[in-house]
Amino acid sequence: MKEIRKTAEYIQNLLNESKVDKYAFALHEKETREFNADLGDFSLFRTVFGNNAAVTVYNDNKMGTKAGNDFSDEALKTTVDEAVLSAKSAVEDPAYDIAEKQPSEVFHYGCYEPDIEKFFSRVEELLSDIKAQYPKVKILNVFASHTKDHALYMNSNGTDFEDFGGSYSVSIEFSGNDGEKTTGLDYADVTTANLDKPFIDLGSFRVHLESAQNQLNLTSFEGKFEGTVLFTPDCFAQFVAYTLNNYVSSSVILDGTSLWLDKIGQQVADPRITISMNSSDPRIVEGETYTADGYRTQDVDIIKDGVLKNHLIGLYLANKTGRPVTKNTSSDIVIAPGNDSYADIVASIDRGLLVGGFSGGQPGTNGEFSGVAKNSYYIENGQIKGAVSETMINGNLGDMLKNVKAISKEVVCDGSMVIPYVAVNGIVISSK
Amino acid sequence: MLTDILESKKALFADGVQTILRGQENRSRSVGFLKGNLVRNLRAETRGINARVCKNGVYGFASMAEYSSAAADSVIAEATRNALFLDSHAPKNKPMAKSYGQGLVPLNRNIVDFEQKRIIDACKRIDDHVASKYPDLTSRMVVYSEDSMDKVIYTSDAHDGHITSPRCYIYVFLNSVTKDGVPIELFKAFGGAGSFEDHFKDVEWMYKDIDALYKMLMDKKEGVYAQAGYKTVVLGGELSGMLAHEAVGHTVEADLVMGGSVASKLLNQKVASDLVSMVDYAHTALGKEAPLPVYMDDEGTKAEDALLIENGILKGYMHNRESADHYEVKPLGNARGWSFSDEPLIRMRNTAVLPGKDKLEDMIASVDDGYYLLSTGNGQADLTGEFMFGINMGYEIKNGKLGRAILDTTVTGVAFDMLKTVDMVSDNVLWSSSGFCGKKQPMPVGLGGPQLRCKIMIGGR
Incomplete structure (x- = not known):
């Protein structure tokens, strides 16, 4: 395989020869090594050597992108030619552009070269820890991988970013099983830059495994009521993703359907809510270093102390709307912790649910959601009474952020986000 | 489409293991108009070879982003090494899966490629139609999405073959608001297996279904919440x-x-x-x-x-x-x-x-x-x-x-x-x-x- 810098030079020469107005391209050279275990036993060892080249051309106010993974000269020439042709076929729009020149930088993060023997031992240890410490958990799959990624981003304004990144990630799928009963599937994953600690002690593995066992003890309630839902960090992350998509993402700003279209600087959430994209946070293992438009990534507050600070605005949307560019295109979410302990929050709930997962349709643009509360527990008079099944929760994303009851001081850091437990009032909870 | 460069590699399959060698190309074409703005204009191909080797019930797998004779040699060797690693570190000692016969499965369909301009023009035409016929919509989106898999497969003890599965769709999204100001959306996917011209040689056939979609959106505009x-x-x-x-x-x-x-x-x-x-x-x-x-x-x-x-x-x-x-x-x-x-x-x-x-x-x-x-x-x-x-x-x-x-x-x-x-x-x-x-x-x-x-x-x- 060709050295990635030489590949970049070759592409750059082709683009310069093509006389297009502007261009940007990103190259990735990746190596992944992955262990799979099925039903608790190792089943597959996988090695993936992968490349990717994505070339975007801007010419006569038109834009086109071509991507491919073949780094041969012939294929790269086709990639560039097709990017030029795609741009030529497009419709004119002066809003297409790339970021102005940024200072060149080389980034190193995570763990670039894996220790495969030690990694195997840690995964073996995880399987054995789960068997010994959580005997009523049945493991379906473990996917444990290390990926190293050597990446280059260059554009015609002279920006040159180079990344050397790598990390270990472990994902487990499991259920509670006592031989008679089986619970629903649960998932947990973690990303880490080192193998210093047993995997079972990282992220929220123990919380999920404990929960899978507890899910075997079902309780029930009848009818529906409006109550408090205490979201686990993993589940709250899902609602934050829905919220960002519905209210601040580029598509809902461009088409004008966001209900927060004109709410920058206004209170949209409880004053205790601060949601940021903090790519430089050391707890995020592979934080974004540059954006899709070619800006050096900055940490950005979306909501600070309940006030909407930023929409997610790329350069195209900024040029279309006159709004400022948001220099972060990651999902490196960090949510500020609160002052209450998890135990105190549970004790303060009169009637509600602890919700560990949500299975529901993508909420509509109005923010209304309804779906099944998965891996969830009924709470009454400050006590967790037992697991529930066939239970639905309904509410509204915007209202949720205003109706916060408490935020935990404990946070879960799984290597890709940092999130506390969040309790919300006013959720409709219904059972069969 | 892929040409078959893998047949001769069966000679490299080791005895005493089950081996599968697969060359594959995935192709995608994507165009998106959001409220008249071309927000997506992408063509992509990924191509490479993988080998899977099963030894005593554990599997080694390796892939390389290169469709070449040398890449085939490399992935067979790497997959074999991976299988041996697992067999020595976590042995299962299981027999090989039963064979149900060998043979050749013929190529089922060709994948036909079309210029991006035709795709963009088709989407633009639909978008223009929707914009002019339904000016009261709050937003609209027309998205073309095509993906295909092209696989050349050789196995040590099962069938060999060259198989393809192209498909393409145009999605039409219509947006409005209810009388209470609640945003609503409906979409419909048109298309199916095959290539662009199998479905979108012309696009006017879609208009009556878009009319029906619009009618449903207007019904939904007067919609009520279901009773839980x-x-x-x-x-x-x-x-x-x-x-x-x-x-x-x-x-x-x-x-x-x-x-x-x-x-x-x-x-x-x-x-x-x-x-x-x-x-x-x-x-x-x-x-x-x-x-x-x-x-x-x-x-x-x-x-x-x-x-x-x-x-x-x-x-x-x-x-x-x-x-x-x-x-x-x-x-x-x-x-x-x-x-x-x-x-x-x-x-x-x-x-x-x-x-x-x-x-x-x-x-x-x-x-x-x-x-x-x-x-x-x-x-x-x-x-x-x-x-x-x-x-x-x-x-x-x-x-x-x-x-x-x-x-x-x-x-x-x-x-x-x-x-x-x-x-x-x-x-x-x-x-x-x-x-x-x-x-x-x-x-x-x-x-x-x-x-x-x-x-x-x-x-x-």
């Missing part, structure tokens, strides 16, 4: 297809069965009303080519239909070669991988509830107080068969007649409980094939079914 509770409903074909795939299909994939799914203890038992039968079709369904035909899987197994439920009795699971050996049945071609770097997993193909004898109008007339649920944006289920489908279009049924439209909601239930409540099944099947199933890797799947009258939990206010 356990209700009698008529599920549209799109939803019964989703039920077949999500709520039943996944629980009868053999890897999940072994993981303790609800179906693991129900083989040959009653799981649904007598009116319910379900099949995972390979390439031909109900007398026609299936929406996304599969002729051979990525383990070299020739694809055949898998009977899942017959007259309410659970009859079988879906397998790869290893799980088929475990359950002492014949594999039917369900092991598939999404890209050149993916190992084959047990996946569905074209999963459907079979049609019955009832007429939709009789089914609606038979409901005093319930809902007719027409379309869904997504669905999920888990090992217990508990499922959730998002509902984005439906109507009240009052005294046997359709009433007001309902706003977005969700339905849920436990598949093998809910299927026992099915008491009417319509005589037609509606297929959809534009979605991806997610299970470690994405995979295009077809799903279909008739209208079903049943009881279900519906969310709402």
Whole structure:
């Protein structure tokens, strides 16, 4: 395989020869090594050597992108030619552009070269820890991988970013099983830059495994009521993703359907809510270093102390709307912790649910959601009474952020986000 | 399309192991107009070779982003090393999966490529039509999405072949707001298996369906929230297809069965009303080519239909070669991988509830107080068969007649409980094939079914 810098030079020469107005391209050279275990036993060892080249051309106010993974000269020439042709076929729009020149930088993060023997031992240890410490958990799959990624981003304004990144990630799928009963599937994953600690002690593995066992003890309630839902960090992350998509993402700003279209600087959430994209946070293992438009990534507050600070605005949307560019295109979410302990929050709930997962349709643009509360527990008079099944929760994303009851001081850091437990009032909870 | 450069590599397959060598190209074309703005204009190809080697029950897998003779040599060697690593570090000492014969599966279809300009022009034409005919919409989106898999497969002890699966769709999204200012959206996917010109040589044929979509959006504009509770409903074909795939299909994939799914203890038992039968079709369904035909899987197994439920009795699971050996049945071609770097997993193909004898109008007339649920944006289920489908279009049924439209909601239930409540099944099947199933890797799947009258939990206010 060709050295990635030489590949970049070759592409750059082709683009310069093509006389297009502007261009940007990103190259990735990746190596992944992955262990799979099925039903608790190792089943597959996988090695993936992968490349990717994505070339975007801007010419006569038109834009086109071509991507491919073949780094041969012939294929790269086709990639560039097709990017030029795609741009030529497009419709004119002066809003297409790339970021102005940024200072060149080389980034190193995570763990670039894996220790495969030690990694195997840690995964073996995880399987054995789960068997010994959580005997009523049945493991379906473990996917444990290390990926190293050597990446280059260059554009015609002279920006040159180079990344050397790598990390270990472990994902487990499991259920509670006592031989008679089986619970629903649960998932947990973690990303880490080192193998210093047993995997079972990282992220929220123990919380999920404990929960899978507890899910075997079902309780029930009848009818529906409006109550408090205490979201686990993993589940709250899902609602934050829905919220960002519905209210601040580029598509809902461009088409004008966001209900927060004109709410920058206004209170949209409880004053205790601060949601940021903090790519430089050391707890995020592979934080974004540059954006899709070619800006050096900055940490950005979306909501600070309940006030909407930023929409997610790329350069195209900024040029279309006159709004400022948001220099972060990651999902490196960090949510500020609160002052209450998890135990105190549970004790303060009169009637509600602890919700560990949500299975529901993508909420509509109005923010209304309804779906099944998965891996969830009924709470009454400050006590967790037992697991529930066939239970639905309904509410509204915007209202949720205003109706916060408490935020935990404990946070879960799984290597890709940092999130506390969040309790919300006013959720409709219904059972069969 | 790929040319076959792999046949001679069979000579490199080691004795005493099972080897599969797969060259693959995935192609995608994507164009998107959001409210008249071209926000997506992308062409992409990924190409490479992988090898999977099984030794004593453990697998080594390796892939390389290069479709060349040298890459084939490298991945065979690396996959063999990986298999030996696992065999020495975590031995299973299992026998090799049984062989069901060898042979050659012929190329089923060519993949035809088209210029991006034709795709952009087609989308622009539809967008212009929607913008001029329906100026009152708050927003609109027209998206072209094409993906295809092209695979050349050689195996040590199963079938070899060159198989393709191209598909392409145009999605039309329409947005409006209710009188209370609640934003609403509906979409429809047009297209299916094949290439651009198979479906979009002209686009005017889509306009009457876009008119119908607009009418439903206007109904939804006057829509009400569903009343939460356990209700009698008529599920549209799109939803019964989703039920077949999500709520039943996944629980009868053999890897999940072994993981303790609800179906693991129900083989040959009653799981649904007598009116319910379900099949995972390979390439031909109900007398026609299936929406996304599969002729051979990525383990070299020739694809055949898998009977899942017959007259309410659970009859079988879906397998790869290893799980088929475990359950002492014949594999039917369900092991598939999404890209050149993916190992084959047990996946569905074209999963459907079979049609019955009832007429939709009789089914609606038979409901005093319930809902007719027409379309869904997504669905999920888990090992217990508990499922959730998002509902984005439906109507009240009052005294046997359709009433007001309902706003977005969700339905849920436990598949093998809910299927026992099915008491009417319509005589037609509606297929959809534009979605991806997610299970470690994405995979295009077809799903279909008739209208079903049943009881279900519906969310709402």
